[in-house]
Amino acid sequence: MADNKNGREAQAQNEERRQRERAIAEELKRADEPEPPVDPTELAYFETELETLEFPATAAEVVATVGDHEIESADETYTVADLLPDTEVESFDSPAEVRARVQRPTVAEAMKRVVAAADEHQSASFGASQRDGYERTFRELQAIDADDDDEGIRAIADWIIEHIHENEKLPGSRDVRREAAEFCRSNGYSVRNDEWLGI
Structure with missing residues (x-):
């Protein structure tokens, strides 16, 4: 394309179109993922319990605070300590990030x-x-x-x-x-x- 105003606008439009196509493809991939086996209302309740923590928080801090909280899946019951490592090397920026990890x-x-x-x-x-x-x-x-x-x-x-x-x-x-x-x-x-x- 020519390096003029029309050429630059065409390149920008093509880039925007490619970004939209990538976003749509990513959404379609996510639609194929199996549903999380944990009830969303239970996860919402769990997320409110996490609000006592100050984020970002390490996995060790999450385990220390809510490690004995039980999460029921379709097949089994887990504690948060079963699902998160008791370590400082892993951290979370928000309660939603912890929720996504345990779902x-x-x-x-x-x-x-x-x-x-x-x-x-x-x-x-x-x-x-x-x-x-x-x-x-x-x-x-x-x-x-x-x-x-x-x-x-x-x-x-x-x-x-x-x-x-x-x-x-x-x-x-x-x-x-x-x-x-x-x-x-x-x-x-x-x-x-x-x-x-x-x-």
């Missing part, structure tokens, strides 16, 4: 194990995008087959923890996705190339 108990439990293993090895520290990548991989595994007792989540969490102990560092998010895709394919689940796990 999928199986994923939260797996992340707690991974964070605890990383905390044991000081050289294995999380970046925000890496943590988000791990969590999204666990959510995708949960979505593949909700009836498989979340075997995939446990298997990949075990693999990450083993990697941390052997290498004293976290595996890359892409490596975790690749391992999860391999697990899915070896257990008869199809993973398309255009999906999160489709590496």
Whole structure:
């Protein structure tokens, strides 16, 4: 495009269109995610209990304050201490962020194990995008087959923890996705190339 006013306006419009398309695609992906197994009204009540804390707050502060609070999922009852690591390395900016973390108990439990293993090895520290990548991989595994007792989540969490102990560092998010895709394919689940796990 020509470097003039019309060319710049056309580029800006194209960029806006691409951003809208990405936002729509992201919303469509989220629509395919399974519903959180915890009742939203229970989570709302839990979130009001968190207002006694001053945010940002560490996971250790959350556990110390509401660690014995029980959260009922469709299958089981968990305490907050079961779902969040008792550590200073993880922090939350708001009660809503804590709520989002505990609304999928199986994923939260797996992340707690991974964070605890990383905390044991000081050289294995999380970046925000890496943590988000791990969590999204666990959510995708949960979505593949909700009836498989979340075997995939446990298997990949075990693999990450083993990697941390052997290498004293976290595996890359892409490596975790690749391992999860391999697990899915070896257990008869199809993973398309255009999906999160489709590496």
